[in-house]
Amino acid sequence: MIKIGIAGKPNSGKSTFFKSATLIDIAIANYPFTTIDANHGIAFVRSICPCTELDTRCGHCKDGNRFTPIEMIDVAGLVPDAHQGKGLGNEFLDNLREVDAIIDVIDASGSTDEYGNIVGIGRYDPLKEVDFIERELSMWLYNIIHRDWNKISRKMRMDGLNVFFDKLASLKINRQDTIDLINKMDLPDEVYRWSDEELMRFSNQLIKKSKPILIVANKVDITPEENIEKLKRLKDKGYNVVLTTAEGELALRLAEKNGIIKYIPGDKDFEILNIKKLNKKQLNALNLIKDIMRKFGGTGVQEAINTVVFNLNMIKVYPVENEKKWTDKNGNILPDSFLLKRGSTPRDLAYQVHSEIGESFLFAIDARKNVRVGENYELKENDIIKIVSTK
Ligand SMILES: Nc1nc2c(ncn2[C@@H]2O[C@H](COP(=O)(O)OP(=O)(O)OP(=O)(O)O)[C@@H](O)[C@H]2O)c(=O)[nH]1
Ligand SMILES: [Mg+2]
Structure with missing residues (x-):
């Protein structure tokens, strides 16, 4: 990771x-x-989940927004x-x-x-x-x-x-x-x-x-x-700069966790769900954050994380076991998403899933096109891949 x-x-x-x-x-x-x-922790990159191309939601995303893990240290x-x-x-x-x-x-x-x-x-x-x-x-x-x-x-x-x-x-x-x-x-x-x-x-x-x-x-x-x-x-001057209010993002994430607002990290706005739960001070604080978000197009925190990962030239790839239904063997739709360096191959993906699968890799199937791809195939952003191995 x-x-x-x-x-x-x-x-x-x-x-x-x-x-x-x-x-x-x-x-x-x-x-x-x-x-x-x-401090060590896990943060997430936001992207559109490929399940939005299906009739059913995968259950691993929020309203079609997928969050892929990365490690973070402060x-x-x-x-x-x-x-x-x-x-x-x-x-x-x-x-x-x-x-x-x-x-x-x-x-x-x-x-x-x-x-x-x-x-x-x-x-x-x-x-x-x-x-x-x-x-x-x-x-x-x-x-x-x-x-x-x-x-x-x-x-x-x-x-x-x-x-x-x-x-x-x-x-x-x-x-x-x-x-x-x-x-x-x-x-x-x-x-x-x-x-x-x-x-x-x-x-x-x-x-x-x-x-x-x-x-x-x-x-x-x-x-x-x-x-x-x-x-x-x-x-x-060539610098990468993202403007943020980390304090604003933190307040929103906690308010969302407590069921006070509807907010998905990276959204440009949020919705207050239960105004009665808030005292005047809290309501004022949320309204101030709303104004800032309007001015800057969000709190910037998710944008910053996405920008860092984008600058590293990473792509998101989804391994599945059933290439027709895009599921694992238990029927979970698109259970995992992985970040890989652009230029990675299906074998690199296999190694990320498990070193044993990497070692016993035979070939892969591009589940979108339902075609077999060889070990030299260059994975693309949003690829859905079935790995075939001897294990
Ligand atoms: N107004 C405002 N204050 C902020 C924001 N983000 C952080 N702060 C405040 O800045 C102060 C320092 O925050 P920390 O997150 O502890 O800063 P830090 O960089 O980790 O500090 P050290 O660990 O001491 O190096 C706290 O009082 C925060 O509440 C923000 O977006 N807006
Ligand atoms: Mg600190």
Whole structure:
């Protein structure tokens, strides 16, 4: 399963974002370093369920909206020079070794400084946050490589790049991304000759390529218009930015759980089901969220999760055992959905279902077309696949 890391400066709303996505009860508070040990949970990507093409609903989606699981971790806040151990330091950055992508939650309202201290709305420039977090991430990567550089470069001189790839594999950075970047950047061909400055430049590009960063501009409910415009302009500079109110999403998710509203994560609006259950304060709070959602087209939390996964070039595929009815052997319609890297084959899907099925894979059937496909078939978004194996 892919894993998304939530990073950012202290007090920006990382844990609120995490809790709104996972509904795991964790500490949230208006001061820096509320989170010390990382929180782990499951969040979901939203898409249209293929059962909407059938006469019956599958029972695994909400009104035709399917939620496919991904792993999420919420880490301690990062401050300038965290890579040198400042704040809670680099040990916490190491939680990001295992992630496929990073969500950098920034405080769009500018009401907290880089250390998470409250300074008042509009007092801190959120663009500074974007820069320093990117720098911390690239310096963290640089330090990990640089620490062993003498040994690595000596080995590379003798045996080629494999030792470098292995080192990066321990950070979930794949060989192809690394090769592509070496070829693209204007750096000496002999990697073992790279200077510190060259390795630093490389690390800065590699972190962005191998763990794509999405900027989540949070607290839009209290953000001055000027900051909204500034953050929107970041998109023109090539950054991925989604505006959110994590606090709003959390309130909606909890209200939905308590039967107060009808809301599916990612909806642009919600409906109050039982107005009598609400006191005046609660009703006002919900109405404020409604206004914000109208302005921004939703709370942004689901959009952020979907964007991260889309940027990773993932597709959703549905394994079934009965290719005519799209069911498993117990008659459950479209029981599972899996996220796979674009370019994956039916055998890759078989391995995700179970390693034994992967090992004993024979061929697959495209259930939409009812045709047999071979092991080199490239799976497409929304494919429904029966795997035939000897097991
Ligand atoms: N107005 C507003 N406040 C928010 C929003 N999201 C979070 N907050 C508030 O921001 C404060 C910090 O939230 P946390 O989720 O604990 O922040 P964090 O980034 O995890 O903080 P650390 O763990 O200390 O690094 C809390 O008071 C939240 O209620 C939002 O969308 N709007
Ligand atoms: Mg936290």
